[in-house]
Amino acid sequence: xxxxxxxxxxFLLSIVASSVFANTGVFxxxxxxxxxxxxxxxxxxxxxxxxxxxxxxxxxxxxxxxxPWANVTATFYFKNTVDKKVAMQMGFPFLDxxxxxxxxxxxxxxxxxxxxxxxxxKTELKEGLIEKKFDPEGLFxxxxxxKESFTPHETKTVVxxxxxxxxxxxxxxxxxxxxxxxxxxxxxxxLFPAINYNFGYITKTAYTWAGPIDEAIFEFDSREFIEQLxxxxxxxxxxxxxxxxxRPVYLENIFPTSYQKKNGxxxxxxxxxxxxxxxxxxxxxxxxPLLEEELRPFLKANIQxxxxxxxxxxxxxxxxxxxxxxxxxxxxxxxxxxxxKDVRLTSGQSSFIFDGDKKYLQGLAERFDSLTxxx
Numbered sequence: 001x002x003x004x005x006x007x008x009x010x011f012l013l014s015i016v017a018s019s020v021f022a023n024t025g026v027f028x029x030x031x032x033x034x035x036x037x038x039x040x041x042x043x044x045x046x047x048x049x050x051x052x053x054x055x056x057x058x059x060x061x062x063x064x065x066x067x068p069w070a071n072v073t074a075t076f077y078f079k080n081t082v083d084k085k086v087a088m089q090m091g092f093p094f095l096d097x098x099x100x101x102x103x104x105x106x107x108x109x110x111x112x113x114x115x116x117x118x119x120x121x122k123t124e125l126k127e128g129l130i131e132k133k134f135d136p137e138g139l140f141x142x143x144x145x146x147k148e149s150f151t152p153h154e155t156k157t158v159v160x161x162x163x164x165x166x167x168x169x170x171x172x173x174x175x176x177x178x179x180x181x182x183x184x185x186x187x188x189x190x191l192f193p194a195i196n197y198n199f200g201y202i203t204k205t206a207y208t209w210a211g212p213i214d215e216a217i218f219e220f221d222s223r224e225f226i227e228q229l230x231x232x233x234x235x236x237x238x239x240x241x242x243x244x245x246x247r248p249v250y251l252e253n254i255f256p257t258s259y260q261k262k263n264g265x266x267x268x269x270x271x272x273x274x275x276x277x278x279x280x281x282x283x284x285x286x287x288x289p290l291l292e293e294e295l296r297p298f299l300k301a302n303i304q305x306x307x308x309x310x311x312x313x314x315x316x317x318x319x320x321x322x323x324x325x326x327x328x329x330x331x332x333x334x335x336x337x338x339x340x341k342d343v344r345l346t347s348g349q350s351s352f353i354f355d356g357d358k359k360y361l362q363g364l365a366e367r368f369d370s371l372t373x374x375x
Contacts, residue, residue, distance in 0.1 A: 022278075023047065024076050024160060025205030027091040027143060034091055034126045034143050036208050041086045043151060044209040046077040047274075049201065049218045051223040053166070064168050066234060068225045070199050071163045078158065080150035082209060085152075091143035092160050093128065093205065106164060108341070114146055115159040121146045171196035171284050174342045184309045185339050188317055191302045194248075194286045194345055197225075202278040216270040222282055223264035226353060229285070244297045248285040249325070249361065250353040255280040257349060283353060286345055288321055290360050295371050315372065321346065322365035326358060 026042070027034040029053040053068040083199050092114070107125075114121040123144040150156060171194040199220075206213060228234065235245055256275055259266045268279065289295045299318060303311045311330030313335060320336050324346035331337040340346060352358050364371070 012194070016040050018270065022093040022202035023049075023074070023205040023274075024090055024092050024158060025208040027089050027145060027208075029089070029126070033209050034128065034145055036091075036205060038208055038210075039086075039088060040210045041080060041082045041084075042088065042209060043079050043081050043211045044076060044206060045079050045155075045214050047075065047206075047213065047216045049074045049216075050221070051199065051201070051219070052221040053223075055224055056229055064195075064227055067168055068197070068222075068228075069163050070166055072161060072201075074160045076158045076160070077155070078209075079155045080153055083152045085149060085151055088148055089145055090148050090158070091126075091145040091205075092123075093202070094125065094142040094144060094348045099333075101297065110162050110164060112144055112162040114144070114149060115161075117156055117158075144174060167198040169196050169198070170194070171286075172343065172345055180308075181335070181338065184313065186259075187306065187308045188314065188339060191305065191314070192286070192288065192317075192321070194284060197283040197285075199281045200278060203274040206274050207276070212272045213274065214271070216268075216274045218268040218279055220266040220279075221264065221283075222266070222283070225283070226264045229283075229353070233289075234285075243301065244293060245287060245289060245294055249290055249357060251284040251286065251325075251345065251350045252353050253280075253282040253284065253350045276291075284345060284350070286321075288318065289364070292356065292364065292367075292371055293351070295364065295368075296373075299372055319368045320367075322361055322368060325350075326362045326365045328362065 024044075025036050025040040028037040029035050039350070050073050052071045054071055055066070056069055092112075112123065114123055123146045126143050126145050128143050130142045148156070148158070172189055173193060174185070174189055176186045201218070203216075206216075229250055230247060232246065235243070235247060254266060255277070256268065256279070259268050261267075266281070271310060289298045298313065302318075303314055306314055316333075317339060318334060320329070320331055324331075324340065331340055352361075
């Protein structure tokens with residue numbers, strides 16, 4: 001059966017991949033090829049990684065009006081545990097090209113730097129792993145490699161810094177069947193545009209060092225980005241101001257869930273080991289009303305666009321979005337169950353970026369029929 005892929009936004013999303021780097025690790029190899037290996041002499045005692053989002057002047061360059069830069073500073077504290085000198089090749093994996101097709105733009109703006117005990121270190125970008133047994137998931141595509149040496153029992157601080165754009169993609173693109181119900185679902189998808197901002201940080205290379213880590217702290221500062229999200233210009237930039245929304249509903253899906261959050265700063269603290277799955281930060285914008293006075297104009301405007309779907313079907317899907325986002329109700333019939341089965345926005349462990357949003361959405365979920373004259 002034929003399938004159709006939904007295009008949910010009125011603009012082209014140019015950057016579709018996650019923005020992902022990994023921790024510093026130990027790599028074997030000469031020339032251009034490197035392989036992660038275990039080192040039993042050098043211990044990674046502590047690490048402190050800070051990721052700060054900033055908004056720069058060149059937003060809109062790729063067809064998306066607001067793309068934050070993630071500025072990363074990763075500080076690693078090492079110790080030589082043996083009575084001999086140890087020389088090695090360290091590396092910092094560079095995992096993807098963010099959908100650009102080549103490395104030119106990413107590497108030009110990356111500003112990748114390594115400081116070893118305060119001194120600048122020359123790095124070389126090398127090809128990653130060939131042997132699958134060392135990396136079954138194929139994570140290490142490219143590696144910034146450099147030489148380090150430790151005198152007996154020497155401690156050393158290595159600081160890695162870089163910046164790159166967050167990943168941006170449609171958050172509600174679904175494969176749909178090309179039959180009567182599938183075409184309805186496809187039409188509905190287009191009337192519920194959503195985008196996902198994402199950043200990932202892989203910690204798996206921590207396994208290449210000797211012994212357990214004492215402490216690892218990761219901090220993600222989203223304050224500048226969140227401040228921009230609350231401005232009306234965000235809606236206008238996407239060409240969706242005709243929907244008469246003050247702003248979208250903002251969701252967040254953060255992993256691991258053990259973080260502490262305060263005023264837009266997320267912090268993880270780990271003892272003994274770091275999660276092999278890494279860290280994942282997702283901010284989602286769903287373009288549906290947040291305020292009661294926006295609901296009826298929004299509903300009316302979208303009903304006028306329907307061709308495959310009936311007004312009652314559209315009404316029930318919009319209502320169900322609020323029910324699922326607030327855990328107020330689950331799909332009550334086959335049509336709704338089929339539609340939301342593939343809508344990722346309403347599944348998983350999502351919470352709200354703005355603390356007061358759930359209160360507004362709960363009110364819309366509870367009074368939806370009366371607010372839309374559907375009793």
